[in-house]
Amino acid sequence: MLDIRQLVKTYDNGHQAVKGVDLAIKPGEFLVLVGPSGCGKSSILRCIAGLESLTSGEIHLADRRVDTAKPSQRDIAMVFQNYALYPHMSVYQNLAYGLKNRGVDKATIESKIQHVATILKIEDYLERKPAKLSGGQRQRVAMGRAIVRDPQLFLFDEPLSNLDAALRAHMRLEIKKIQRELGVTSVYVTHDQVEAMTLADRIVVLRHGEIEQIGPPSEVYHYPASTFVASFIGSPAMNFVTGSLVEGTLTLNQHSVYLPDYAGFSCDNVTVGIRPEHASLDAASPERLLLPLSVSVVEPLGPNQLVHGQLTQQSSASFIAVTPEMPIDQGNTLPLSVLAEHIHLFDEQGIRIAPQRAHTVV
Template identity: 65%
Template sequence: MLKLQDIVKTYENGHRAVRGINLDIQHGEFIVLVGPSGCGKSSLLRSIAGLETINSGAIYLNGRRVDQVKPAERDIAMVFQNYALYPHMTVYQNLAYGLKNRGVDRETIEQKIHSVAATLKIEAYLDRKPAKLSGGQRQRVAMGRAIVRDPQLFLFDEPLSNLDAALRSHMRLEIKKLQRQLNVTSVYVTHDQVEAMTLADRIVVLKEGSIEQIGTPQEVYHQPASTFVASFIGSPAMNFISAEASHNALRVVGQTLALSTPITSPNITLGIRPEQALLHCDEPALKLRFKVSVIEPLGPNQLVHGVIVDGQQQQPFVALTAEMTLPIGEEIDLWIPLAQLHLFDEQGKRIHSQCQLS
């Protein structure tokens, strides 16, 4: 449905925001572009919309090349972070504006607007101006304006970042339901990895203008391609502990583990998700001596901050446990199932080797 081929975007100041990106998106797919500020996700989205001119590469929409076509003729609708509604127009007029410009007759416009307003539950606001609406209502109107156009492609540029946490959570669910109902191919930009995990069919993790990993939320979370992806996706972030490898053995915190396949890189980073650090374990596991420093209650769970004690070394570590009393300032044992260990080489790239008890 959407094909990005070797997209490069360099700004006049020499900043290369997008570095040769290739991406194929299927019909009806919900793709989320995620990454830290400055990674190129908004530049890429604006390039697809035609709001930025690409320096090289090609963009195809449903088999038609559109990177040299005017934005208005690309059959793409965009929902912006700041809603971009006309303040002097009513909700109805805002929804109708794009259709009027395309010469759609009044009866069709009215029919489309009332259908979309019913879908988005904004019928009661059609005579109001944007200033009289809440942030969530304005965002629904902005989405409605995109939907009435019946485009081939939806683009979302951090549409929920101006909303409070509770409303953001509610609107996430609404967007997901709406996209499933309309079955419109969508590309969504966010820096919020919770939004990425909950909304996406596939996540595209960007780093410094390049794609670091593409995968389903489950793949990106459970098989991160690099330490960058592992630390960016997941809240709290993955823990990292240094280890040493020698052929098919791994030495970590005074213990030796066998490796299913030999490793050539001597310096290894071991990745551990906070929720995989257990107080009791009945399967083969790595034992860590953990000194508790701070506990953050989260209701049913708690974040336990501290350090892994390894001889004279101390490495920061966070565990996610059920709500319980743990001794502050004292050492306890944590157990990490060997199947849950992630291995990364000196460049931070994932190593596909399993740990076993030696």
Template identity: 70%
Template sequence: MLSLQQLKKTYENGHVAVKGVDINVEQGEFIVLVGPSGCGKSSILRSIAGLEAITGGEIHLAGRRVDKEKPALRDIAMVFQNYALYPHMTVYNNLAYGLKNRGVDKAEIDQKIQDVAKLLKIEEYLERKPAKLSGGQRQRVAMGRAIVRQPKLFLFDEPLSNLDAALRAHMRLEIKKLQRKTGITSVYVTHDQVEAMTLADRIVVLNGGVIEQIGTPSEVYHQPASMFVASFIGSPAMNFLDAQMVTNTLTLNKQTIDLNGVISTENGPVTVGIRPESASLEPIDNSLQMSMDVSVIEPLGPNQLVHGKWMGQTLTIVTPEVPLEINQPLKFIVAKRHLHLFDRDKKRVHVEREVFNDAKSMAIA
């Protein structure tokens, strides 16, 4: 449905925002572009919409090249962070505006609006103006204005960033259900990795204008392609420790663990990544055994975040809600299947193992 081929964007001040990006989006797919500020995700979205002229590459939509077409001709609808509603118009007229401009019959406009209002549960707001609506209601209207056009492609530019935490979580669910109902191909931009994990069919992780990894939420979480992806996806962030690898034997602070059959790697220095939720307080055979001095405990209800020091390095792990003493050692275990290894270039070492869908880890994330 959507194909970006060697997309490049350089601004007048010389800043290269997008450095030759290739992305292919299937019909009906929900793709999320995620990354820190300045990674190029908004530049990509605005380029697809036609709000930015691209410097190089091509954009194809439904089999035709559109990067040289005007935005109005691309058959794309965009939902903005600030809603972008007309304040002097009622909700009904906001929804109708784009259809009127296209010369759609009045009766057909009314039917489309009633259908969309019912879908989004905004029937009772149709005669109100945006100033009389809450943030969540305005966002529904903004989505309704996009849906009523029945475009080939939805673009979402951080649409939930202005909402409070509880409403954000609710609207995430609403957007996902809505996209499933309509089946419209969607590209969603966010810096929030929780939104990315919960909404996406596939995630595109961007860093400095290049793609670090494209994969399902499970793939980028359980098999991050680089240390950047490993640190960006998952909350709390992954712990990183220096180690040595010799003939599939990992040595970490004089402790050795045989990784034969689990991890295949070249010899030499490696970085071991350990997700906080992979730590266990129960014994596990052939595992990495560690101990840290507890410094801070953050209760999370059924779980708790435990921060501490190991060999001068700061570590964070997730444990069940058990009593622990500050400044006392805490022993924990990490199964070898949960170890992530990265080479000198901070890229993932080849791994021979199944992807583990850990319900606890996804709940924390």
């Protein structure tokens, strides 16, 4: 449905925001672009919408090249972070404005608006001005204005960032439900990895204008391509500790575990990644790497808690574990361990070491 080919965007000040990005998006897919500020995600979205010109590359929508077309001719609707509603118009007028400009007759406009208002549950607000609406209601109207156009592609530019946490969680569900019902191909930009994980069919993790990893949320979470992806996707972030690997035996903190997937592989200085939820209080076994944790702070979260501390023998390495709710005193040593299958390994460049690589890195 959407095909982005070697997209490059360089601004007048010489900053190259996007560096040769290739993306192919399937019909009906919900693709989420995620990454820190300045990674190029909003520049990509604005280039698709036609709000920014491309430095080089091509954008094709439904087998039609659109980067040379005016924004109004691209059959794309965009939902902005700040809603971009006309304050002097009622909700009905805001929804109808784009259709009137296209010469759509009044009866069709009325039918479309009533249908969209029902989907978004904004029937009672049609005569109100935006100033009389809450943030969540305004966001629904902004979405309605996009839906009523019946476009080939939806673009979302951090649409929930102005909402409070509870409303953001609710609107996430609404957006996902509406997108599934309509089946419209969508590209969504956010810096919030929770939004990315919950909304996406596929996630694109961007860094410095380039794609660091692309895949379904579960794949990006469980098989991060780099320490950057591993630390960005997941809350709390993955722990990183330095260890050594000799013929598949990983040694960390004077404790060792054999990793059968890395048999025959050695690396003197390997970065070991461990998700906080995989560091458990289960009994020690040959399949588990011991992680004695000297506790410094405990954060209760209700059903579980975050335990912060340092691994013994590695006082400089901070570590976070998720444990069930239980009393733990500061200064105590917690006998944590992790299953071999939950250990991630990265090389000195921060790139994931694929299993079963039978050669030696010095």
